[in-house]
Amino acid sequence: MRSIMCRLITVFIFFFSFLCVAQHQDKVDFLSAKVLVYPIPEKELVEGQVDYQFVSKEKVDSIFLDAKNMNFTSVELNNKNSQFDYDGKQIIIRGKFKKGQIHSLRLKYSCNPKQTVYFVGWEDIVVGNEQIWTQGQGKYTSHWLPSFDDMEEKVEFDLSVKTTKDFTVISNGKMINRQELERNIIWQFEMQQPMSSYLLAFAIGYYNKQELVSNSGIPLENYYYPSDSLRVEPTYRYTKEIFDFLEAEIGVPYPWQNYKQVPVHDFLYAGMENTGATIFSDGFMIDSTAFIDKNYVNVNAHELAHQWFGNLVTEKDGKHHWLHEGFATYYAYLAEKQLFGDDHFYWKLYSTALQLRDLSDKGEGQSLLNPKASSLTFYEKGAWALVALREVIGDDAFRNGVQNYLSTYKFKNATVSQFLQEMARAKDIDLLAYKNKWLDSEDFPMEEAMAILVKHIPSLDLLSQLNFEFESTQSDHLDYEAYWNASSSVNFKQYVIKKHHRVLPRPVIEKAFAMDIIPIRQALAVALLSISPSEEAKYVWKNSFESLLKDESYVTKELALIKLWSTFEEDRGIYLNQLENVEGLPNKNIRLLWLTLALVTPEYRVGEKPLFFKELSSYTGTNYNPEVRQTAFQFLVDIEALSEPVFKDLIQATNHHSWQFRNFARRLLDELWKDEGIRIQLQEIAKRLNVNDLRYFNTKLNLE
Numbered sequence: 211m212r213s214i215m216c217r218l219i220t221v222f223i224f225f226f227s228f229l230c231v232a233q234h235q236d237k238v239d240f241l242s243a244k245v246l247v248y249p250i251p252e253k254e255l256v257e258g259q260v261d262y263q264f265v266s267k268e269k270v271d272s273i274f275l276d277a278k279n280m281n282f283t284s285v286e287l288n289n290k291n292s293q294f295d296y297d298g299k300q301i302i303i304r305g306k307f308k309k310g311q312i313h314s315l316r317l318k319y320s321c322n323p324k325q326t327v328y329f330v331g332w333e334d335i336v337v338g339n340e341q342i343w344t345q346g347q348g349k350y351t352s353h354w355l356p357s358f359d360d361m362e363e364k365v366e367f368d369l370s371v372k373t374t375k376d377f378t379v380i381s382n383g384k385m386i387n388r389q390e391l392e393r394n395i396i397w398q399f400e401m402q403q404p405m406s407s408y409l410l411a412f413a414i415g416y417y418n419k420q421e422l423v424s425n426s427g428i429p430l431e432n433y434y435y436p437s438d439s440l441r442v443e444p445t446y447r448y449t450k451e452i453f454d455f456l457e458a459e460i461g462v463p464y465p466w467q468n469y470k471q472v473p474v475h476d477f478l479y480a481g482m483e484n485t486g487a488t489i490f491s492d493g494f495m496i497d498s499t500a501f502i503d504k505n506y507v508n509v510n511a512h513e514l515a516h517q518w519f520g521n522l523v524t525e526k527d528g529k530h531h532w533l534h535e536g537f538a539t540y541y542a543y544l545a546e547k548q549l550f551g552d553d554h555f556y557w558k559l560y561s562t563a564l565q566l567r568d569l570s571d572k573g574e575g576q577s578l579l580n581p582k583a584s585s586l587t588f589y590e591k592g593a594w595a596l597v598a599l600r601e602v603i604g605d606d607a608f609r610n611g612v613q614n615y616l617s618t619y620k621f622k623n624a625t626v627s628q629f630l631q632e633m634a635r636a637k638d639i640d641l642l643a644y645k646n647k648w649l650d651s652e653d654f655p656m657e658e659a660m661a662i663l664v665k666h667i668p669s670l671d672l673l674s675q676l677n678f679e680f681e682s683t684q685s686d687h688l689d690y691e692a693y694w695n696a697s698s699s700v701n702f703k704q705y706v707i708k709k710h711h712r713v714l715p716r717p718v719i720e721k722a723f724a725m726d727i728i729p730i731r732q733a734l735a736v737a738l739l740s741i742s743p744s745e746e747a748k749y750v751w752k753n754s755f756e757s758l759l760k761d762e763s764y765v766t767k768e769l770a771l772i773k774l775w776s777t778f779e780e781d782r783g784i785y786l787n788q789l790e791n792v793e794g795l796p797n798k799n800i801r802l803l804w805l806t807l808a809l810v811t812p813e814y815r816v817g818e819k820p821l822f823f824k825e826l827s828s829y830t831g832t833n834y835n836p837e838v839r840q841t842a843f844q845f846l847v848d849i850e851a852l853s854e855p856v857f858k859d860l861i862q863a864t865n866h867h868s869w870q871f872r873n874f875a876r877r878l879l880d881e882l883w884k885d886e887g888i889r890i891q892l893q894e895i896a897k898r899l900n901v902n903d904l905r906y907f908n909t910k911l912n913l914e
Contacts, residue, residue, distance in 0.1 A: 241312075246258060256354050275317075284317070327354045342413070361623065379412060409483070417435065422449065424453045429469070430453060459545075462522075465518065474489055475492055478867065494506040500796070525624065526624065533626060536588060577650055579626060694706060764794040767792065771785055854895060864907060876906055
């Protein structure tokens, strides 16, 4: 009994010490860190060393750092070996830290990060696509560096990365040296200002770069794969214009030494705003034709805006997340307004207002101060809250307030109340009513939003008239042609086609086709997909609809091919031949559809079908991005053409690091598991896979 009591007391003291440390940590300020990491892809291992300098603001007897599943080989405090406690999550270093003293701490460690560091392309057969990159969203840098999950601890990080000579390394700050060793290079980067550790990042791979300079002299580095040289201009189109606009609009100089953007394979999100070094999905590396369908402009502007809102001034905690995502969304929309005009800006806001209204109508609206709010709330309702605030206090006060807020809290943390205080001071106004309606309330104020929209854009006022007349009379009694002619807004015309295509008179549809404007013709392609015309009527639009196959839009081509192939069976071969050599967007939307339709068209190139099947099946492999793989899986299921290699890819996909793709793969496996024949095949394939591939699959076996 005594032995058990001793152990319990020891455990209690150990965990109590962690609690005490958490209370004392605000009495210690970490100033700087010099970090060296050596990622070893063959072992998915990171070896590292970090040298911290910190000052005691009060007398304390211990400090801690967050460190997940690490092996510490050396811990030195003030150049002497130090005792420490470690529970797999935090490391505690004990000592006598007097007020005002500056101390040094050196940690040597190794770890196999379960998240945050991703080793991509090392196990497939493709040469040259190997990458290592980080994603420290929120608080996960502690999986590869002893650091701080708390965003309030800001440190000036200088990161060095050791890697083989063939690779390029991109990280935060200015690259000050490349130290060449016998087989490796150490890339050394220097920061000049402090930041939260979740924004520390690196990317390793094969890259070239485009170099630009902003009007204020900031170097802009846009990285790309050597094979993507023709995609550089459309991908990074408007980058300098966006940078110059945001710097001028925000009114506070860009706070970091340079700005870099780097695409990576299998990224978890669209992009991540690491300080001075945005990492984004290579699914945005596009050609000129794809620009109209899916471009990087909004993500580009959003992640850049975060360099001020989130990086320069950081939220205190999750209750203040609006200060990050709402602001980045709003300023990205402003950048698009600068590039594409007022009509684009306000119609985008109208689109998001409809989504937010629908959420409120379902009783699912959320306050912007709810730390567990959805992305739709933080991003879109957050952007709307700033639109409304600018309406309340005016342009000049809004800009002055934002500048004062950023200047007051630069390199610090802030709360929503502190932001509102600066905005109220800029106008000398009470913002309580505004806060109650736009921040506290779970409902979205649609009436107020529409008043803002119609005030600025005539086409949205015209839309209100159309909607009112539509609701108060029979739709086939409306003079749609008069409404069509009353506005030159492409967005208004798209809306009319989308919502009223079933009753639009022939002259309106003819005018829409004749405008030769891709967004309008794309709206026609989407709308006509839902129409099942009579045998006689379908030939009225045959020539017009066939013309969509020639549009400079991969989405339009895809939609047109589906509709034409399903409507005019006698001409299927003609349509397939027209798009035979078109790949489409980075997700291969047209190629995957083409292969599927070629396989299920009985009379089409019968002798080549084994080649078509082999190619379609290959797109489920790990060397393709999740969008491509997911579509290939789905098409193969739809045409009942699954094979052993595809089953193998599916089992492996159930453990993919992208949660969206992983969840899709698991749902699909669950569905296929219900078929006894497929279940037997999967069990046989599983015998030839390694343990890591079977983490989810084994849960199916355990249920048997």
